[in-house]
Amino acid sequence: MSEADLKEELPGAADDTAPEGMPESETLDEDNRLKPEFVRNVKEALDDEDSDRVYDLVEPLHPADIADLFELVDERERLTLARSIRDLMGVEVIAEMNDWVREALMEALPADVVAEIAGGLDTDDAVAMLEDLDEADQQAVLAEMEPEDRAAIESALSYPEESAGRMMSRDHVAVPETMTVGDLIDYLREHRELPTEFWEVFCVDPMHRPVGTCSLSWILRCPRNIPLYDVMARDQTLIPADMDQEEVALRFQKYALISAAVVDTSGRLIGQITVDDIVHIISEEAGEDALLLSGAGDGDINEPILLTVRARLTWLVVNLATAMLASSVVGLFQGAITRFALLAVLMPIVSGMGGNAGTQTLAVVVRAIATNQLTDSNTARMIWREFRIALTNGLALGVLIGTGTALVFGNPLLGAVIASAMLINNLVAGLAGILVPVTLDRFNVDPAVSSAVFVTTATDTMGFFTFLGLAVLTGLA
Amino acid sequence: MSEADLKEELPGAADDTAPEGMPESETLDEDNRLKPEFVRNVKEALDDEDSDRVYDLVEPLHPADIADLFELVDERERLTLARSIRDLMGVEVIAEMNDWVREALMEALPADVVAEIAGGLDTDDAVAMLEDLDEADQQAVLAEMEPEDRAAIESALSYPEESAGRMMSRDHVAVPETMTVGDLIDYLREHRELPTEFWEVFCVDPMHRPVGTCSLSWILRCPRNIPLYDVMARDQTLIPADMDQEEVALRFQKYALISAAVVDTSGRLIGQITVDDIVHIISEEAGEDALLLSGAGDGDINEPILLTVRARLTWLVVNLATAMLASSVVGLFQGAITRFALLAVLMPIVSGMGGNAGTQTLAVVVRAIATNQLTDSNTARMIWREFRIALTNGLALGVLIGTGTALVFGNPLLGAVIASAMLINNLVAGLAGILVPVTLDRFNVDPAVSSAVFVTTATDTMGFFTFLGLAVLTGLA
Structure with missing residues (x-):
């Protein structure tokens, strides 16, 4: 390979533009x-x-x-x-x-x-x-x-x-572990068809199965006569070609990988995935939950508008059904409302606050499941944690709204009723917020996609039911 | 440096555990x-x-x-x-x-x-x-x-x-651009104090300012006599030490970087950031929006419970104020509700569906702002896009709920009123869902933190106001 050829091939050579990252662009x-x-x-x-x-x-x-x-x-x-x-x-x-x-x-x-x-x-x-x-x-x-x-x-x-096989690059450097550092450097210098950018060299056995990985920095720092089997890390993370990209992204994060070997079902090396391909996936997968929880589908602002409408409308129609369910609970109490219209004024506070508290718990739990932080080992502890949070918040909000209502409307019983309903609905919200996604996850349903409907239904119906029900039970209306 | 020393230092040598990624663990x-x-x-x-x-x-x-x-x-x-x-x-x-x-x-x-x-x-x-x-x-x-x-x-x-200066590593390899590839390899072999893992070598001028970057794979593939200024990429992304980590993460994603030079205010190289430090940040920053939008604060399940309660309760109290505002709108129509209690039964559907539609738009817009996809150049186009989506969804939902209501309650006027309120509130939701975060962003307020309160307030109050107001205007109650 002549120097002139090489200069042409290398990215640095032709490139004389100003450095980026400078403020005065x-x-x-x-x-x-x-x-x-x-x-x-x-x-x-x-x-x-x-x-x-x-x-x-x-x-x-x-x-x-x-x-x-x-x-x-x-x-x-x-x-x-x-x-x-x-x-x-x-x-x-x-x-x-x-x-x-x-x-x-x-x-x-x-x-x-x-x-x-x-x-x-x-x-x-x-x-x-x-x-x-x-x-x-x-x-x-x-x-x-x-x-x-x-x-x-x-x-x-x-x-x-969305599997590793789709996102992997076939270009990679694979050599026998018996090669020496010097032979490897000569091999890299002589073979033009190798990829121009790679970060690790994979060592393979005669069946082309990966046995170790050499970081380029180690190779550069070793004397030429050292064999690769003395340099390579044997502790590798191998990616099966059919692994889902979200799982691949989690491995890259967990083990701080720069690149990883992709293997087929018989364990042979067929490609590599590098971290620059992963950063997009990590960002996509992590950002996706907010979109899924809200029912915004893909959520990309460049998506064709008809696809966006279809995704969002589907979700809204499902929610319309649950809203009608909650509304039918209110329907059971029409008589009470006619007698005491103030109930209709206050009831959205109870259901709405339950919805907010449920959404908080849900966001936290869905994220913890997605990042493998919440597993069977700590689920019980986390349910107990959410229960205590819901109890504290429910008591605080109940006292606040209860006292305010009692004073503003001069009706202590009404205050007690809304305070109790607020507490109960906060507990419903906290427990639904963790139990729904954990249960869906156990049945291998993506909790980010379907949890919100169940949680909102729970907080809406229970919010109306406890508040109006307690009002009737206590003889308020 | 003796071979024995080197073998001890290299990560591969001591490590004989089984490969990971194998299924039968x-x-x-x-x-x-x-x-x-x-x-x-x-x-x-x-x-x-x-x-x-x-x-x-x-x-x-x-x-x-x-x-x-x-x-x-x-x-x-x-x-x-x-x-x-x-x-x-x-x-x-x-x-x-x-x-x-x-x-x-x-x-x-x-x-x-x-x-x-x-x-x-x-x-x-x-x-x-x-x-x-x-x-x-x-x-x-x-x-x-x-x-x-x-x-x-x-x-x-x-x-x-959360700045680049906090997350950078001081260990990096910096050499003059006049060095040859061969001299660089010898230098790397001889200097034990250099970091063991690095992916790029930075070329600096006599003032220690970065002038180019050499990928290790290019160095390995070049003849020894080539000077680095012929190999290095001059087109660098330099990270100022005071840059926020979110911005650093966006640069790594945008330019698919493996490592980047961190410079002080006078442009001198003081450290490097590598992509393995960035993947955590990318994941954190991308996942954070769902938590912030829901008011769940940090959202880490390992956070001390008192901090969690404080973060969530603060948010809930703010939302309690907005819920009371919406409830006071209902209060204006107590007379109408006493005359026609069905209004109280149906009104949560209008406000709730507006809330759902607003949350969808908000999730999409907040994500697009965070990923630099939504900028001043396309804001007008995106507002128009959200308006058309809201109009379509509002019409569809309005027809659905309007027809249903007219049939179930045998009251076509009630059907027309709820259909119109549904359409109007969907438009309010769509426009608030994009205008609120875009405006907050323009005033340098993080839209993920504060948008939801404003949007929910808009959809709740407008939902109640349009539905109950139209009912009174049309003489329904």
Whole structure:
């Protein structure tokens, strides 16, 4: 390999732009987002169909910012933008682009152009790009690709969605453990087809099963004559290809991994996952719970609006049913309400506060389950913990609202009734907030998706029932 | 450096345990969590004060699992556990331990033992361990430490909480850009005091300001005579030491970084942050929004219960005020309710559904703001998007509940009133759900913390007001 070749291949060589992270950028604001003025300039140039001006504006941007730019311009401007900056649309731009934006763009482009782009990507990025296309478009693109790339992508697509097999990169460095450090360095220098960026070298046995991992920093610090089996860490985290990406993300976090070997069912090394692919997943999975709990579905602001409406409306209709159930509880007490309308004025306070307390517990418990902090070993202790919290909060809120009600309306019995109902509903909220998600989890139902409906139903119906029921029982109305 | 020395230093050498990630573990379940039976055995041994059995049980565990074990046993058992496995309490166990568990443990241990543990940690882990101790304990521990470690920790503590300066590691490899690849490899082999794990080498100018970054894989693949300025990437992301950790996490995600140079105000390299420190932050920051939106505070199940009660109760009392406001709106219509109690039965449906729709929008918008997806450039477009979603959902829900009400109660006017109120409240929910967080963000208030109160107040009061108001206006009651 000549030096000239190598210089061309290495990322550093061609790249002479100014360092990022500097405060005085013309395009980025202090939060490292593209400035509105800049985006406006690009949009004006797009409206004027002035491709050269668009190109000049976009050219100095980092690929990740170009990817962001696609999100920030209007949908109808995106294809024009892509056409104007055709030769800037490199691997990194495509890989960093929002899934929905990329999908729409890919559907608008002819199959051979998409195939050309996919051919230039790593397998994992190409799979991410193609997996959301519909079957016919996918086949059309695959038909245009080189047989080798095509085989790699088809093999990745054979693994379940969101599994390690889909997200792994086939490119990795695997060598026999009997190699010495010096031989490994020579091998790396001589083989151009190896990936340009990797962080660990995997040692394999003759069956290509991983037996150890060598961090590059150890290799660099060892004398050339040391064999790898003396350098490698044998204590590896192996990722089965069918493992769910959420599980993969948890392993990377737990064991602070930089990269990990992916193995097939017979234990052979078939690829690697690196931490830079994982950070997106960690962020997605951790942020997802807030969206799921609220019934906002995917929650991506670039999602096509009809899909968003369908996801949110489904959830709202389910909640409408539970709201009607709670309302029918109120219906049982119409007579009491006619006699004493103040009950109708105060009842939303009891149900609403129960809902708030339930949501708090739920958010905490769902997060603890997702991060493997809440397991069978400490569930009983945590139920007891939530009970004590609910009891304390219920007593405090009960005294507060009870005293206030008694004083404002000059009716101590009404105060006592609302105070008791508040306490009881807080206990209902706290217990439902932990028991519902824990039970769903035990039945392998994602607690983030379905817990909220049950908890809200419990706090609404019990809120109305205890308050109105106690009012009738005590002869208030 | 002799080979024997080196073998001892390298992590791989001493480590002969079985590979992880294998399914048939006696201690871990299929989700890679400690099995309840195993935890029960440890707890029994702790109760029996049988230190040797505790040690034998814990010894084969990975440090990250030992850290988890501390969370899973009861609070009163933790100190006994720590005493039983004293020499297993290494760097990784302490670093991986939950903050609250670690803090309680450190407070229970004498200052000199804590100082000894802190001395063995990387600066960033030692800072994480000490920063939560109260001032007096912190000073006592620092007084027991080696002057060099002490200075490093005090310097880190001088940066703001949750800043890059607190989380960076001072250990890094910095060399002049004029060095050749061969000289660098020799330098790395000869200098024992360098960190054992690093992923990139930073090139600096004579003022120690970073000018480029060399990935270890490029160094390994280059001939020895090439100077680093031909290999290094000049396009760096530099992290100012006072940057907030959330911002640091966003840069790592955006630019897919493995490590990054941290610089002081004069631009000199003072440390590095590596991606394994970031994954925890990414997960924490992304998961935090669900907790903040629900008013659950820190939301960690290991938080001392009094802090949890204080955080949640504060939020509930604020919500009690808004619930009373909404209730006072109902109070305006007591006469109408006395005349027509069915209004009180149906009104919670309108306010509740508005609350659900508002929460959906809020969850999506808060997430989009946190991930820099929603900026000034696309706010107007997103408000328009949420308006259309709210209009569609409001129409659908209005028709559904309106028709149902008209049929069930044989009262078409009541159906029309509830349908209109439902539509209006959905629009209120959708617009409040985006306008409130966007406005708070513009005033630099964290939208995850305070949005929910405003949105719920809007949907509750407007839900009651439109439904009851329309009922009176149309002469229903």
